[in-house]
Amino acid sequence: xITITILGSGNVAHHLILNLLKQNxxxxxxxxxxxTSSLKEIVPPEKLTQNIATLKPAxxxxxxxSDNAISEICNALPVSNQLVVHVSGTxxxxxxxxxxxxxxxxxxxxxxxxxxxxxSKIPFCIEASTEKDLKTLENLARLFSEKIYFIHxxxxxxxxxAAVFVSNFTNHMYTxxxxxxxTQKISFDILKPLIIETANKIEFLNPxxxxxxxxxxxxxKTIQNHLEMLQQDKTKRELYSLITNSIQNKK
Amino acid sequence: xITITILGSGNVAHHLILNLLKQNxxxxxxxxxxxTSSLKEIVPPEKLTQNIATLKPAxxxxxxxSDNAISEICNALPVSNQLVVHVSGTxxxxxxxxxxxxxxxxxxxxxxxxxxxxxSKIPFCIEASTEKDLKTLENLARLFSEKIYFIHxxxxxxxxxAAVFVSNFTNHMYTxxxxxxxTQKISFDILKPLIIETANKIEFLNPxxxxxxxxxxxxxKTIQNHLEMLQQDKTKRELYSLITNSIQNKK
Numbered sequence: 001x002i003t004i005t006i007l008g009s010g011n012v013a014h015h016l017i018l019n020l021l022k023q024n025x026x027x028x029x030x031x032x033x034x035x036t037s038s039l040k041e042i043v044p045p046e047k048l049t050q051n052i053a054t055l056k057p058a059x060x061x062x063x064x065x066s067d068n069a070i071s072e073i074c075n076a077l078p079v080s081n082q083l084v085v086h087v088s089g090t091x092x093x094x095x096x097x098x099x100x101x102x103x104x105x106x107x108x109x110x111x112x113x114x115x116x117x118x119x120s121k122i123p124f125c126i127e128a129s130t131e132k133d134l135k136t137l138e139n140l141a142r143l144f145s146e147k148i149y150f151i152h153x154x155x156x157x158x159x160x161x162a163a164v165f166v167s168n169f170t171n172h173m174y175t176x177x178x179x180x181x182x183t184q185k186i187s188f189d190i191l192k193p194l195i196i197e198t199a200n201k202i203e204f205l206n207p208x209x210x211x212x213x214x215x216x217x218x219x220x221k222t223i224q225n226h227l228e229m230l231q232q233d234k235t236k237r238e239l240y241s242l243i244t245n246s247i248q249n250k251k
Numbered sequence: 252x253i254t255i256t257i258l259g260s261g262n263v264a265h266h267l268i269l270n271l272l273k274q275n276x277x278x279x280x281x282x283x284x285x286x287t288s289s290l291k292e293i294v295p296p297e298k299l300t301q302n303i304a305t306l307k308p309a310x311x312x313x314x315x316x317s318d319n320a321i322s323e324i325c326n327a328l329p330v331s332n333q334l335v336v337h338v339s340g341t342x343x344x345x346x347x348x349x350x351x352x353x354x355x356x357x358x359x360x361x362x363x364x365x366x367x368x369x370x371s372k373i374p375f376c377i378e379a380s381t382e383k384d385l386k387t388l389e390n391l392a393r394l395f396s397e398k399i400y401f402i403h404x405x406x407x408x409x410x411x412x413a414a415v416f417v418s419n420f421t422n423h424m425y426t427x428x429x430x431x432x433x434t435q436k437i438s439f440d441i442l443k444p445l446i447i448e449t450a451n452k453i454e455f456l457n458p459x460x461x462x463x464x465x466x467x468x469x470x471x472k473t474i475q476n477h478l479e480m481l482q483q484d485k486t487k488r489e490l491y492s493l494i495t496n497s498i499q500n501k502k
Contacts, residue, residue: 067472108441109445109448110448115455115456117448121447157476158432158434159437162428162432163445164466166424166428166445166446169494170446170449171462171463172458172462173417173420173424174417174421174458175462180409180410186402186406188458190398190400191410191417195453198361199450200447200450201363201422202446203443204363205365207423207426207428210363211423211426212262212418214419219317235500236497240416242486246423246427246490249486
């Protein structure tokens with residue numbers, strides 16, 4: 001039986017634990033976190049610890065903490081020559097350190113604690129320092145999803161950057177849309193079908209071909225009107241201008 | 252029987268015609284376009300004309316042309332005191348002119364000819380100069396959708412601006428994501444589940460609360476890394492900086 005120990009208590013750790021607990025062929029061995037309060041409802045108490053020194057050997061240690069805490073956690077592990085992986089989009093594989101067998105188990109998705117996550121649709125980007133460990137990670141990932149990608153650290157860094165654009169920055173566009181609706185006392189609901197359709201279109205068209213709107217049409221009158229409407233909001237105005245120019249440069 | 256005449260041959264006209272032809276309680280009377288070639292496959296030849304002077308009276312004339320052509324089309328109509336509406340997000344209702352009874356029939360969605368559109372999920376934003384005409388437009392919209400919004404021209408202008416952010420600008424973020432993947436020879440497919448999930452989240456969380464990523468976390472090391480990765484691409488680098496700052500200003 002594959003035994004898994006999770007280190008961390010954030011969104012990724014939270015969803016990973018919930019999904020591991022559903023599996024019959026792997027066992028959640030221990031969970032370590034500095035602050036275990038958010039985990040008490042989902043992890044059996046005997047498996048939960050705030051003392052990293054009590055961790056026993058496991059088939060896979062998954063470190064799901066912020067990038068800058070990975071090294072510190074690795075140094076504090078009381079075991080050696082274990083398969084230790086992190087889940088970061090940006091940290092290189094060697095941030096695990098030489099005391100362990102290193103790997104990466106990056107789930108390319110946006111996690112919120114409030115929302116249940118269907119793991120079967122998540123692309124798993126895996127990397128390991130040996131073929132055997134890569135196979136172990138692949139077997140674990142396949143329990144959850146069919147979308148397994150063998151991705152090295154340089155590619156992963158770029159995927160993460162792309163993810164910031166298509167997810168974090170996109171969500172910020174939604175925030176701006178919601179703010180504009182609010183000024184007119186219109187429910188944000190009115191924009192939701194458009195948001196969903198814009199996302200769904202990527203299954204049918206590549207995004208460059210799917211581009212619509214005043215920028216790609218070269219509709220300078222509408223662009224001018226919009227810039228005037230944003231006169232009181234310097235940041236939105238600058239964003240509008242820069243993104244419009246960027247769209248027009250791709251024509 | 253409500254009779255509808257459509258003027259235009261673009262994406263909106265195309266989808267509107269297809270959906271009108273499915274209805275039993277309204278009749279597509281005529282379709283006018285300067286260039287009818289793209290309409291020949293969907294409109295019966297006896298209903299299609301390139302000569303605006305041949306248009307007969309109808310219950311509703313729907314002008315689905317670019318904003319700057321609305322006035323010209325209205326002036327050329329050989330009938331008067333008809334209910335004439337445009338489908339623009341930005342043009343005011345009075346761009347229809349005084350010779351007709353004016354209205355607006357704005358469908359808040361992004362249309363591509365290549366993709367079939369489910370009208371039942373489209374918010375219809377309607378406006379008319381009389382109560383009776385508003386009711387006529389409402390009845391027409393209700394054939395397609397339950398999402399009817401009574402929206403005046405000032406609100407509509409703002410909704411359109413919000414739509415540019417949440418749809419056109421969001422799609423541009425997808426284009427940038429696709430470009431970054433391409434440089435690493437990774438399929439854009441890897442980003443699709445993330446794009447869909449980011450959009451679906453708006454049904455559960457308001458976008459401000461759903462914000463994740465290095466900007467909102469204040470993860471300056473990752474932000475710095477990303478800016479260095481974009482050193483060769485001035486536009487992407489500026490976009491990254493500006494959107495990151497904008498996210499951080501909302502904290």
